Amino acid sequence: MNEAYATIVFLFVLFTLLGSSIWIGLALMGVAWVGMELFTVRPAGDAMITTIWTGASSWTLTALPLFIWMGEILYRTRLSQDMFRGLAPWMRWLPGGLLHTNIAGCTIFAAVSGSSAATLTTVGKMSIPELRKRGYPEYMIVGTLAGAATLGLMIPPSLTLIVYGVSINESIIKLFMAGIFPGLVLAALFMSYIVCWHYLRPNERPPPEPSMSLGEMIAESRFLIPVLMLVFAVIGSMYFGWATATEAAAVGVLGSLTLAAFQRSLTTSAFFESLMGATRTSAMIALILMGAAFLSLSMGFTGLPRALAAWIDNMQLSPITLIAALTLFYIVLGMFLDGISSVVLTMAIVEPMIRQAGIDVIWFGIFIVVVVEMAQVTPPIGFNLFVLQGMTRHEIGYISKTAIPMVGLMLLMVVILVAFPELATWLPENIRQ
Amino acid sequence: MRDWSPIMGLPLWVWLFVIPSLIAVLCLIAGPRLERPLRPLWRVLDALYFASGVLAAFFMVTILTLIVAQMVARWTGYALPGTTEFAGYAMAATSFFALCHALTRGAHIRVSIILNANRFLKRWLDVFAVFGAAVIATYFARYAIKANIFSEMLNDRTQGQDQIPEWVVTLFSLPSRALGDWGQAMAESSGELVYTPVWIPQLAMSIGTILLAIALWDTLYRMLVTGVNPIVSEVVE
Secondary structure (H helix, E strand, C coil): CHHHHHHHHHHHHHHHHHHCCCCHHHHHHHHHHHHHHHHCCCCHHHHHHHHHHHHHCCCHHHHHHHHHHHHHHHHCCCHHHHHHHHHHHHHCCCCCHHHHHHHHHHHHHHCCCCCHHHHHHHHHHHHHHHHHHCCCCHHHHHHHHHHHHCHHHHCCCCHHHHHHHHHHCCCHHHHHHHHHHHHHHHHHHHHHHHHHHHHHCHHHCCCCCCCCCHHHHHHHHHHHHHHHHHHHHHHHHHHCCCCCHHHHHHHHHHHHHHHHHHHCCCCHHHHHHHHHHHHHHHHHHHHHHHHHHHHHHHHHHHCHHHHHHHHHHHCCCCHHHHHHHHHHHHHHHHCCCCHHHHHHHHHHHHHHHHHHCCCCHHHHHHHHHHHHHHHHCCCCCCHHHHHHHHHHCCCHHHHHHHHHHHHHHHHHHHHHHHHCCHHHHHHHHCCCC | CCCCCCECCECHHHHHHHHHHHHHHHHHHHHHHHHHHHHHHHHHHHHHHHHHHHHHHHHHHHHHHHHHHHHHHHHCCCCCCCHHHHHHHHHHHHHHHHHHHHHHCCCCCCCCCCCCCCHHHHHHHHHHHHHHHHHHHHHHHHHHHHHHHHHHHCCCECCCCCEEEHHHHHHHHHHHCCHHHHHHHHHHCCCCEEECECHHHHHHHHHHHHHHHHHHHHHHHHHHHHCCCCCCCCCCC
């Protein structure tokens, strides 16, 4: 009974503070404080600072600002032009044509950036005007871009996975490795959607591209080589055990600075913008993590997570039912919160639950990323929708409608993950230590 | 030390919560008339938040430098003890110093669905939210300072392998000494390595949270005086 009371109080205060639009990190602190004062006799303020300080000064977290910075640098280089020019010659032969540059571009940029919004802007900046010029239907341009940009959250480096790994104390490298194959499968699903469109709506196809010789194709794609080298340096150094996640991030920052210097595309002011932008984004995530750390502590003192885990355990749910319920839960949550906030907010409760149910936590990390990816493109709050609205001047409603097939494919991805868990767990079990 | 014991005749919570709220009421009553006299102060504060952001960026570069140094040291067979701890301190400094800068540039995220429902909510729910956030941030800062003071009093040292020269510790403790003693204190402290006292990296937490609280109260006052929220988020172009 006491647990039910605590749950209601926590939820009520949480919804009040979040709903009254207090910044998420501070709102979580407020909820945690109420919980501490009501349900424990411990000094709330002192416990809060101890937890926050330990979390904020942790070594694992240092990968976060560096990966953000790397993405910020590349975002400010000529990479978007180069990517479109380099990919277009190869994609024109596929059924569905240049629409595939949206998917391939997002996949490549996702491998150097951990954020979905940065992926979306970098790829869309170039592909939206180019695809429009060639007469591809608007709903396909916008929809595929909205969906594919969410790969930024899944393919390493991924900010969501770093935050997840830090919250539950799991190896970030393992989580990163786990994200590779599911990310590629999801990209393949998006591409097959474009292929289906090509055959089902032949009247919407734009005129075919002029032909191009193999020599020209290779010449055009030479611009892609530096960024692909960067991808292999960052992911490879982690896979072969040469570097920790933080060290790989440092390699990534130095690599992207070298790449930018080589292209002569990074001015001094752009360099400082990238630095300040990365500082702000990392502070934004840090504040949410601080609030969430205090909230986990507060909920831990009340015994709520353990009680809920035991309750779920008593219901004798099969793991599949539990996953289905959690999918639904995260989709609803994702309608109002961004991915990182929903992950940190729920981990204190969900972690004991899944450990009790015997679900692999690395696998669950990938599952949760797919589910919060959907949240990026579902109204009323979906970050990709806002960014796309700014870029294309379409209504949110229109953009989210174009993205519905993508959400369907992501749901299919959840099913695939449940059916073939090895997709996520095989690679992390086989990395060189 | 009690948490809210009186200072200058008034309990600490009056100073931290009641007086700032009274100023807010004053701003609401006086309205736009206060805009002209306050403008120079706002410019100073804006510069302060920006400076704090620059300091945070400096610490981010420090993280990069430390990690690269550690990698190079490992490849060349040297040992650099304590690098991970120092990187952790730099991480904390990056996060805390950037809090106020990120706030004023609209980088922190909030759930704005109810906020954008109508014009009345857009104004008054926003005022409530900023007020609530300011109260929470002030509470945060108050305990950050308390933890910081306790670390110093208990002479709490790092759990790791990180060491700094003794004179650095003295340098940071100078503000607590009389100005005349500074030279002597520095002359007496040696270059000997000591385990890092926790209160030094924690200074970033105290300063950063104080600035965040100031920035939130400042935002509230500006909103009440001018009628618009000064925080404009820069959505990715």
